Amino acid sequence: MGLRSAEQYRQGLGDDRRVFYRGAQVDSVCAHPELALAVEHSALSFDIAGDRPDLAVRNGSSAFYHQPRSVEDLRLRGALIEEVSRRAAGTIVLKEVGSDALFALLRVTTGAEYERAEAFYQRCLDEDLALAVAQTDVKGHRALSPSKQPDPDHYLHIVDTDADSVTVRGAKTHTSFSANADELIVLPTRAMGPDDADYAVSFAIPIATEGLSLYVSPYSAGHRNSFDHPLSSKHKLLESLTVFDNVRIPRDRVFLERNPQNAGPLALAFVDYHRFTAIHYKLPLLDIILGAAHLVADANGIGGAGHVRDKLARLIAWAETVRGLAQLAAVRAREGDRRLWLPDPLTVNIAKHSFAAGYHDAIATLTDLAGGLLATGPGQEDWNAPAIRDVIEKYYAAAVPAEQRIRILNFIADLTARDYGGYQAVLATHAEGSIEAEKLQIARSYDPAGAVNYTRELAGVST
């Protein structure tokens, strides 16, 4: 098939998947008034093949699945992810995440498991499938390993095997796109010891598989208009608690079976690609934050003030540091196993950490420049009532007419002060791994020997 249209993608979701949202089972994700927004958001990753074939199509297939074989391939992948995110107002769209997982499987799996991963990769490429990735387990007591949890189902694990299949039970959480993807790739979330063998499992299944249930988070629920919610009325991601109730997986779809040694490397290989994705899909969000800061400063008439110029300069430095590091991560890439090129893990993690650690300060700056109307401003009903609109136009005009100012403020409020703003704040801190996980990878990826030896020499300290 090669490439699917957005319409073929929507049609593919019409199966008997078990999706629950706001207390009820959903008949059709595409027909649901709120969930359909997420489908349209993700459909952008199919539309882009028609709009930007130079970036989004490689050898007649989706470029998202093109295996990186050089620095240039990674640079082009970054450009594609940035471009699709630009159309999605600075958020991840869909195909990025599944392709990150496929590259990790192709790099790390061995023997028959590699052959199955390769066959599955080829199917995804040929049929242009959209994949969600369930890596994060619910994890229970954080200080305990999988096999030491009081409830054994707090990490997904193998409960049975036969000649042709394995059966798994447990739950993953925060699974983005699960309700509107074709298939789900499951990866281990951490390194595992010999006692955790049952938990060292990876596979792929269609979403409409018996025993699989998705409980979708209700954040940003309800109808929202584009005046009050210019961003979140157009873009939505779905995350689920993803429950496996004795789900049988045909063995030809199992990529890791009771192989704890490979659990950690597979988890990390995914993270290395996925954080490269993250730092590219965040780039339009950085532009949005910078653009909004300049617009609101000018709208309030404070663009020339010294403290404002200082704050804008700091925002620019933060945003351009992340952008520069994102580019450097591709430049410093190196060839890994099976000729798959890997973005430089040190640079990727510093970029992701710089973004995440600076995000909350950036939002505080934006809130500061915008003023209190982020919380107390008028809504769409007020604006649509002529007598009230007259009052708003008179009293909320500043350096620009009131309508312009209110629209800029509502945009910023949606991004920072309303529920979608809360979602973005958590996303910045935890998605693609927590800030602490990034620090851990930075420390692991940096070899201090050169710096230590140099300093020893200068200090006259022998080894």
Ligand SMILES: Cc1cc2nc3c(=O)[nH]c(=O)nc-3n(C[C@H](O)[C@H](O)[C@H](O)COP(=O)(O)OP(=O)(O)OC[C@H]3O[C@@H](n4cnc5c(N)ncnc54)[C@H](O)[C@@H]3O)c2cc1C
């Ligand atoms: C919007 C969003 C989308 C996401 N999408 C996906 C997805 O599509 N697929 C997927 O698999 N995951 C996804 N994630 C999950 C994301 O990777 C996790 O949220 C992240 O790894 C943190 O895990 P957690 O939420 O369980 O928090 P926790 O791991 O509980 O972290 C909370 C705090 O505890 C600390 N901590 C945790 N364990 C320990 C320990 N043993 N010792 C000391 N400190 C510890 C952490 O460093 C952190 O400071 C998504 C998350 C978000 C917010």
